[in-house]
Amino acid sequence: MAALVEALVHVVHAVLAGMWLGGVAFTTLVVSPALKEMKWSVAERMSVRSVIGRHYARVGTVNLVLLAGFAVLDGVLGGMGVVLYVEYALIFVLFGLTAAHGAYFGRRLRELAAAEREAWDEAEARERAGRRRSLQRVSFGVSMANLAVSAAVAVLAAGW
Secondary structure (H helix, E strand, O other): OHHHHHHHHHHHHHHHHHHHHHHHHHHHHHHHHHHHHOOOOHHHHHHHHHHHHHHHHHHHHHHHHHHHHHHHHHHHHHOOOHHHHHHHHHHHHHHHHHHHHHHHHHHHHHHHHHHHHOOOOHHHHHHHHHHHHHHHHHHHHHHHHHHHHHHHHHHHHHOO
16 A cells, blocks of 8 residues: 555656646747737737736646645655755755746836836837846746756656
C-alpha cells in the first residue's frame, strides 16, 4: 500500500509540473504573440494581457503551490535526494519569477502603455514608448527564464 501511495504522489507531482510548464509555455508562446498581432492600440493589448494574466494567476498560483507541496511530499515518501533539492530550489525561483512578473512587469507595462496614450506631444509619446519597449524586453527575458526553469522542474519531477 505504501508503494502505491508513493507512486501516486510521484505521478501527481510529475503531472502538476507538466501542467505548470504547459501553462507557462502557452501564455508565453501563444497568448503573448497572438495579442501582439491584434490591431488594437498598445494600451488595449496591455489591458487585455493584464486581464488574462489575472485570471491565469488564480489557476497558476494553485498549480504552483500544489506542485511545491507534492514535490516535498514526493521527497519525504521517496527519500530526499540531491535531485529533489535542486527541484525545490528551482520551484523557489519559479515563485520569485512569477511574483515579479505579475506584480511588477504586468502593472508597470500597463501603466506605461496608458501614459504613452495620454502623452501631450509626439516626443513625450516616443519617450514613453521607448521605456515601455525596454521594459517589455526585460519582461520577455523573465518569461523565457520562467519557461527554462519550468522545463527543468518538469524534467526533474518526472524523475529523469
